[in-house]
Amino acid sequence: MASEILFTGGAVFTGSGEPSSGVAVAVSAGRIDAVVPEAEAGSFVGADTRIVDLAGALLSPGFQDAHIHPISGGVESLQCDLTQSRDAADAVRRIASYAAANPDEPWILGGGWSMDHFPGGAPLRGLIDAVVPDRPVLLMSRDHHSSWANTAAITLAGIDAATPDPADGRIEREASGAAAGTFHEGAGDLFAAVKPEASAELIYRGLLRAQEDLIALGITGWQDAWVGADGPGAGTIEAYERALAEGTLRVHVVGAQWWERDRGLEQLAEKIAHRDARLASGTAERFELGTVKVMVDGVAENHTASMLEPYRDAHGHDTHNHGISFIDAQTLREAVRQIDAAGMQVHFHALGDRAVRDALDAVAGARAANGASDGRHHLAHLQVVAEADAGRFASVDAVANLQMLWATHEEQLDTLTLPFLQASAAARQYPFGDLARGGARLAAGSDWPVSTADPLAAIHVGVTRQGGDPAAEPLGGAHQRLTLAAALAAYTSGSAYVNHRDHDTGSIREGYLANLVVIEPNPFELDPAELHRARVRETWIDGVAVYERTE
CATH class of the missing domain: 3.10.310.70 (Diaminopimelate Epimerase; Chain A, domain 1)
Structure with missing residues (x-):
């Protein structure tokens, strides 16, 4: 029987390992019919079959972002947007320009x-x-x-x-x-008491704006790392549900419900109720709420990331500051035990090595108390991981959620972070190679709008540990680089696993949803230093071309 669509003429990355050559991918009714040798592809072609000539490009599963803030990114792009500022003077100029253009905004x-x-x-x-x-x-x-x-x-x-x-x-x-x-x-x-909250309409417009931009980057699903019914996340769940009702949500989304650190364990009942309501809705395959986001610490550049060793001052002397642990280790362990027992996933923000250790200890404690589960708990950011902890991810069954774009020398890291860290921490920035060698399962996310959401830009850094300067010293040493196959897998099958969507997305195989991305030139044919040249040509969701580059 003929298929509706046939992709041919290029290599196919199936979600892991090296890409396959000389194969074709057939699609019908939004799902993959078959992955077959091109010599056999003719049996899937009929009078109405659309032939997509890859022309040497790479066909990959659609990207999934395992840690992103699409609504805040979309809303901010509709407000005073400073993301393109070149320096302080340019930021001030943009503020003045926005204020002049919006005289009625209070x-x-x-x-x-x-x-x-x-x-x-x-x-x-x-x-x-x-x-x-x-x-x-x-x-x-x-x-x-x-x-x-x-x-x-x-x-x-x-x-x-x-x-x-x-x-x-x-x-x-x-x-x-x-x-x-x-x-x-x-x-x-x-x-918070005086600042106006974003309106429901602005939040909804922000979601749709973000979705449009992210689809153009090949992203077909994500985990929103901050949703909630009230507080700073207010209105986000409602925006997703409105998009579902109006048929405008094209991607699949896992919403990570924000754990309010000024409240206690009583809030878990509310999160379970939100999860269960989504499951009962009949549309949880498009938007579900089975994850709790726990922010363990801050960030290194303002010295709030939680570290085992103290920060240094501007003269290189030790201070008494180890950063901030937003949740003490004992409370964290009990919270994670209860979240895990409820059948929910924990999404940790863990940036410093003390925060990473506390999070791993909490997952280990949940395993000991509850037994094995399918929680797929994951730790995001992982800027500093103690050498002794790099191998613990596999043993406690926790996923390493990487923000690869940050693993390079750049101004903020080199001036605001590295000079204030102990030598051991400065040498262990984003130790992706150690995590991979330690057997950690890898996923990937962008943390947009913190930095670009472009998976290909992030993969370039994950593979080279360099940004725009190929002569620069690789951050942390060349041994912390990932292979291209490992980096691409993290952004596809790895994030699909974290999102509990590995049964029908994240891989190119028979029966899976035809959520696909066409990348050209084929990144596997580029020198690593040239990976930045690879761009998304097409994005497909459920067998429909939802983005095609025109330039």
């Missing part, structure tokens, strides 16, 4: 500023005051771990020299003790 909101554009990674309120003195302005940093505010916003929030640092954050201060303009981690929540 608050200027958005984000995307880079810490390395400002001395010490901390922009000052006076920079915004000079261009927007009359309206409150609050802008998230690119990594969403710091906020930049002007005097009007600080005053409206009632923040002054007497305002203490919250337990989970820090206020940058002037010599007088007054807020200087930058608020790290939980200190940004000091604006």
Whole structure:
């Protein structure tokens, strides 16, 4: 019987290992009919079969992003967007331009500023005051771990020299003790009582904007690393459900429900109820809520990532600061045990080596208490992993969720992070090679809008450990590089496994959904230094071409 679509004329990456040559992929009714030698492909061709000539390009399973914030990224792109700022002056210029173009907005909101554009990674309120003195302005940093505010916003929030640092954050201060303009981690929540929340319509528009952009990058499914019914994640679940009802959600999504660190174990019942309601809806295969996101620590550039050894000061001397553990180790273990017992997955933010150890200990404790489960718990970011812990992922059955794009020397890392870490931590940045050799199952995500969502850009760095400069020293040494096959598998079959969608996505095999991406030139035929040339030509979801590059 003839198929509806036949892909031929290029190599096929099936989801693991090296790509297959000389094969064709037949598709009908949104699923893969067969993967056959091209010599046999004629039996799948009829009068109405669409022949897709790969012309030497690579056919791969669609990418899946295992750690992304699409709604916040989409919303911010519709607000004051600083992601393209070249330096501090350019960021200020963009703020002034946005304010002038939107005179009726009571608050200027958005984000995307880079810490390395400002001395010490901390922009000052006076920079915004000079261009927007009359309206409150609050802008998230690119990594969403710091906020930049002007005097009007600080005053409206009632923040002054007497305002203490919250337990989970820090206020940058002037010599007088007054807020200087930058608020790290939980200190940004000091604006929550006065800052307007995004409207349901803006959140929905942000989702659709993000989906359009992500599909163009070959992404056919993702795990949203922050959804919720209230608090900072308010409106996100409703936006996905509206998209389902209106038929506009094209991808499949796992929503990771935010664990509120200022609450206790009682919140788990609410998350189970949200999970169960989605399962009962009949549309959980498109959007489900079986994951809980637990943020264990902060980030290294503002010295809030939780480290085994203390940070150093600007003179290279040890401080007393080991970062912030947002959840103490004992509470974390009990939370993970209960989440696992409820049949839910834990998605950890674990960036420093102490946070990674605490998370692995918690997973090990859940295994000991509950026995084996299909939780597929995963740790994201993994900037510093103690050598003794790199091999524990396999033994406790935890997945390493990699943000490959960050594993290279760049300004923010080299000026705000590495000089303040102990030598042992500085040498063990993003130890992907060690994790792979230790038997860890790998998945991949972007953390967009923290950085680009482009999987091919991330894979380039994962394979080379270099950014745009092929002569640069590979971050952490060449032994931390991944093979191209391993990096591509992490972004396809690996993330499908994390998302509990490996039964019908993430691989090219008979019966699987025809969620596919065409990449040209074939990255397996490029020198590693040239991987940045590979681009998505087409994206297919359920056997439908949803994106075709026209340039």
